[in-house]
Amino acid sequence: MNGLIYSIVFGPMAAAILGYLIGRLDKTARCRFADVVTGLTFGLSVCLFCLTASQDAGLSGASLLPYRKYTAEIPYVCGMGLHFTTDGFRALYGMVASFMWFMSTLFSKEYFTHYRNRNRYYLFLLLTLGATEGVFLSADFYTTFLFFEVMSFTSYVWVAQDERQESLRAAATYLAVAVIGGLVMLMGIFLLYDVTGTLFFDDLLGAYRVYGLLSSRSTDSTQLMIAGLCLLFGFGAKAGAFPLHIWLPKAHPVAPAPASALLSGILTKAGMYGILILTAYLFCGDIAWGSLILLLGVCTMVIGAVLALFSVDLKRTLACSSVSQIGFILVGVGMSGLLAANSALLGYQAADNLTAIRGSLLHMVNHSLIKLVLFMAAGVIFMNVHKLNLNEIRGFGHGKPLLHFIFLMGALGIGGVPLWNGYISKTLIHESIVAYTEQLLASSVFLHDTKLYFSPDLLKAVEWLFLISGGLTVAYMAKLYVAIFVEKNEDSAVQEKFDTLNGRYINRVSAFVLTLSAALLPLMGFLPHLVMDKIADAGQGFLQTYDAAGAAEKIAYFSPENLKGAAISLAIGVLVYLVIVRLWMIRNGRYVNRWYRYLDLEDYVYRPILLKALPFVFGVLCRICDSLVDTVVVFLRKTLYRDSKLPQELPEGTPLTHAAACVASCFQWFGNWTWHRKRPRAIDYDHRFAMFHEEWSENTAMISRSMSFGLLLFCIGLLVTVGYLFVMDIF
Secondary structure, three states, rough: OOOHHHHHHHHHHHHHHHHHHHHHHHHHHHHHHHHHHHHHHHHHHHHHHHHHOOOOOOOOOOOOOOOOOOEEOOOOOOOOOOOEOOOHHHHHHHHHHHHHHHHHHHHHHHHHHOOOOOOHHHHHHHHHHHHHHHOOOOOOOHHHHHHHHHHHHHHHHHHHOOHHHHHHHHHHHHHHHHHHHHHHHHHHHHHHHHHOOOEEEEHHHHHHHEEEEEEEEOOOHHHHHHHHHHHHHHHHHHHOOOOOOHHHHHHHHHOHHHOOOOOOOOHHHHHHHHHHHHHHHOOOOHHHHHHHHHHHHHHHHHHHHHHHHHHHHHHHHHHHHHHHHHHHHHHHHHHHHHHHHHHHHHHOOOOOHHHHHHHHHHHHHHHHHHHHHHHHHHHHHHHHHHHHHHHOOOOOOOOOOHHHHHHHHHHHHHHOOOOOOHHHHHHHHHHHHHHHHHHHHHHHHHHHHHHOOOOHHHHHHHHHHHHHHHHHHHHHHHHHHHHHOOOOOOOOHHHHHHOOOOOOOOOHHHHHHHHHHHHHHHHHOOHHHHHHHHHHHOOOOOOOOOOOOHHHHHHHOOHHHHHHHHHHHHHHHHHHHHHHHHHHHHEEEEEOOOOOOOOOOHHHHHHHHHHHHHHHHHHHHHHHHHHHHHHHHHHHHHHOOOOOOOOOOOOOHHHHHHHHHHHHHHHHHHHHHHOOOOOOOOOOOOHHHHHHHHHHHHHHHHHHHHHHHHHHHHHHHHHHHHHHHHHEEEE
């Protein structure tokens, strides 16, 4: 089993280097090699899931742990070692990730036909696959952090792939968010380890409650909460949660479509993986934490949907949609935390908590598969038209039934239409909101004796925001669908060109990949108990929630109450599309971007603060401190440390340069007296050496103040530290 886990994590990384060398010789062989590697990784992930899902013969069929748990360890890595484990959820998401990588790699061959630097793309594609699998199979925060950072840096190359100015700027934003999030996460890991003495997920179960009640130090629970907030910052940055969502709308439009599918579908889920661990392990049953996650989820859900509605760029709309869908998942995670706390305090059945967490897990899987379909469909359009603006790609889908089917499956899935997979997960999350509201209304003692952050009235508002966000999802997907497949391009020559592409806009391999991926979405929605419930069962052991009574299987997905929620969202979506999109966003037959540009957080908040305000403030503080220090020094020299009577200071240079100049002048005098008597020299060595010293000092100061020099010293120090730890571990 260890070999299987190592192959899934490190196999693609080793193959990335070999594939790069192959690509230097034969590009076609490189593409086939990448297809084989990702396909083999998917096959190994399926094997791992099947082995994990097989019940132990020594346990009864009603076991609370229907999934085996395997562990693997690589000791002596920076003293702490790398630790991996697998259960139902980890094996499931490792399989989902490898499937999406396999599909994206097969599609990449046609998509990158006219791209430069394809060898570099495939190198980092495989490196990121291994790092992502390492995140999902990690057993402690240390292992998670290492692979999380590798994943962030290798995926940066995807965003900057075509090296255009807007791509490099978006890549810089992505990298800045990743680096800042990683540093804050590392601080959280330090604080967590200082309090608990462990970073293993299983050992941290209920840690916040335990340290809050039993710790002899009153500061332990506070430090633990600060550590959790730091970790939430790092994971939330990668997940695209508000207010750290800024990289998603910037990175996706410029990244290649196969990379966008993975950035949106999988890398954001790596962030959600960490948030799930924090909620289900470290802060299990804590009302404040559950309320915080719910608040972040509501903000992310609504803001992402509004941004997507106002966008007139195909991939930017899908990117903003990813922000909104992450918000839906966060709402489910927050509700699971609140319901768990309510269950512990009042003894309610765990079925409601299961509804929330199962809905969150299912929506993670659904969103991954839906965005794989939608971004690859957007890639088909881009590789034919090389444009993404709705006014320029309008009418491309005319006469293309296969692309029509593919895009429609993704649109219906993400819109939460009944009989598609998105409806199932959204229904579960909506049920959890309703259930918690009813519990609060029915528990007067709980309402009076417990501090609540969300009252029943606020929960009603959350429910309506949930339904409205679902309606906005329907509206912006309808906008894309109508523009591409219903309307015709205003330029008849362009529309005629689009029509001539029928049957020649996609090759057979890409068509198979997109059709297979799209066909999964209605299959999962048509058979919810057979497919979706089995997928949700995989996550219960990971999140320490067990359904021995089978309560979750009794959910009537297509009951009138649940269909009513979907119908409300659909009605809101139709109304918003007719009023906002058709009457306000379209002017003179063209889609108009109505978003107020000063609401851009990156350009008008984060960049001014980080690049202008903070340097100015700290620059002023440094100048003030420098002036104060100079004043104190001058005062001390005039009083306590009064200068002694010494010869006048040199007009230029230092005593060392003056001494060297004296020696050189002596040699010059001796030369003029002997071999240079006919042509004596008169060089002012005092001035020359002084100028040399001044130039050398300026260059040294410039280098020492540069970021490159600081990073170089940091790398040297890190290498020395790692080397020291490695040697100490050996001896």
